[in-house]
Amino acid sequence: MSTFPVSDNVARMHTSSTLKAAQTAAKLRADGVEVIDLTVGEPDFETPEFIKEYAREGLQMGLTKYTPSSGLKMFQESIASFYAERFGAAFPPGEVVASCGGKQALFNAACTILNPGDELLIPKPYWVTFPEIGTFCDAKDVFIDTEETDFILTADQVRDAITDKTKLIIINSPNNPTGRVIPSAEMRKIIETCAEKRVYVLTDECYLFFAYPPAEVFTSAVLPAELRDFVCVAGSFSKTYAMTGWRIGYTIANPDWTREIIKLQSHSATHPTSFVQYACAKAMQNADESIKAVNSMLVEYERRRNWLIPALNEVAGFKCSMPEGAFYAFLDVRELLGDGFASSAEVADYLLREAFVVVTDGAGFGADGFLRVSYATSMENLHNAVERIAGLSLSKTTQAF
Numbered sequence: 001m002s003t004f005p006v007s008d009n010v011a012r013m014h015t016s017s018t019l020k021a022a023q024t025a026a027k028l029r030a031d032g033v034e035v036i037d038l039t040v041g042e043p044d045f046e047t048p049e050f051i052k053e054y055a056r057e058g059l060q061m062g063l064t065k066y067t068p069s070s071g072l073k074m075f076q077e078s079i080a081s082f083y084a085e086r087f088g089a090a091f092p093p094g095e096v097v098a099s100c101g102g103k104q105a106l107f108n109a110a111c112t113i114l115n116p117g118d119e120l121l122i123p124k125p126y127w128v129t130f131p132e133i134g135t136f137c138d139a140k141d142v143f144i145d146t147e148e149t150d151f152i153l154t155a156d157q158v159r160d161a162i163t164d165k166t167k168l169i170i171i172n173s174p175n176n177p178t179g180r181v182i183p184s185a186e187m188r189k190i191i192e193t194c195a196e197k198r199v200y201v202l203t204d205e206c207y208l209f210f211a212y213p214p215a216e217v218f219t220s221a222v223l224p225a226e227l228r229d230f231v232c233v234a235g236s237f238s239k240t241y242a243m244t245g246w247r248i249g250y251t252i253a254n255p256d257w258t259r260e261i262i263k264l265q266s267h268s269a270t271h272p273t274s275f276v277q278y279a280c281a282k283a284m285q286n287a288d289e290s291i292k293a294v295n296s297m298l299v300e301y302e303r304r305r306n307w308l309i310p311a312l313n314e315v316a317g318f319k320c321s322m323p324e325g326a327f328y329a330f331l332d333v334r335e336l337l338g339d340g341f342a343s344s345a346e347v348a349d350y351l352l353r354e355a356f357v358v359v360t361d362g363a364g365f366g367a368d369g370f371l372r373v374s375y376a377t378s379m380e381n382l383h384n385a386v387e388r389i390a391g392l393s394l395s396k397t398t399q400a401f
């Protein structure tokens with residue numbers, strides 16, 4: 001046993017289960033096994049060339065020194081004008097803080113508002129990091145079950161969950177792991193409900209733009225000022241522009257919240273990489289080109305989704321609703337549980353051992369009985385994976401577990 005005196009805050013946290021699944025896949029691959037990895041939480045596309053060119057330009061210009069903790073002024077301004085042009089949002093550039101990815105944006109926002117004992121509302125299933133942030137802050141994670149509304153959070157569910165201890169809710173739409181999208185009107189209602197009760201809202205908009213029609217792209221940055229007073233948007237370039245390794249995201253929040261976020265960040269990462277901020281600012285200024293790049297990726301994701309979901313539903317024991325966004329299918333395998341498999345983790349393990357297909361168990365997302373299947377991989381991989389799985393005998397009568 002380790003004698004390292006880890007802090008209580010960190011000791012309470014758990015290692016990311018999504019990373020564990022990806023590591024299993026990587027290990028098998030290193031051993032020479034032809035694994036099909038459907039755990040990936042990042043686009044399989046390259047960062048658009050014009051954004052790379054902007055980064056090179058930033059380096060050539062000598063943007064290699066510290067920037068303000070809030071980020072370059074041009075970064076703040078270009079985010080504000082992009083949101084104004086694309087969504088009709090009206091917030092001043094000073095409400096934008098550049099951060100090292102959506103993850104740091106979320107961490108900054110939550111850590112500047114949560115106190116020990118505060119209740120943090122987290123709709124279930126959730127992205128693995130949300131409860132860990134609450135745990136780190138010694139807040140009380142309170143989960144809202146959304147299964148009865150087919151994983152789409154409603155204002156009524158939020159109202160029922162609010163107590164006089166509720167401080168914050170984290171909402172992620174389009175959602176990881178379910179791929180579901182909360183309709184814009186319902187999002188407004190949820191945020192109105194929270195504001196009425198003086199509960200703050202952190203909207204994780206990491207999959208902004210990843211909504212397939214007729215689902216609509218929605219950012220809470222468009223809300224009127226009296227609602228935005230309670231909202232912090234956590235944005236990210238990672239998925240939208242296939243830039244996961246660049247580590248850049250941002251928050252948009254009211255001036256008080258923003259001031260505290262800057263204070264916290266000034267003592268941790270300080271700011272994201274200077275020339276990366278420049279590249280993103282230029283990409284936002286070149287909005288048409290950026291949206292064109294996003295749309296070309298979206299067309300491909302949608303094509304894969306449209307093939308994958310019906311194909312998965314053909315497998316006996318699998319049930320999957322059509323996701324409206326992100327790049328995940330959320331597979332209900334509860335029909336297989338009982339005599340054959342004890343849990344979805346066992347189903348995932350079986351798929352790995354017998355078909356060399358790696359998927360993520362739902363338990364890590366608070367949804368035992370489900371598997372997350374990422375389609376951020378080639379159509380060929382998806383075809384091969386489904387073919388391998390369809391060749392197995394999954395049903396409990398034939399499964400010898």
Ligand SMILES: Cc1ncc(COP(=O)(O)O)c(C=O)c1O
Binds near residue numbers: 172238248
């Ligand atoms: C729901 C959600 N939010 C936030 C993030 C963080 O992304 P990043 O820190 O790369 O911007 C991810 C990444 O997987 C995610 O799935």
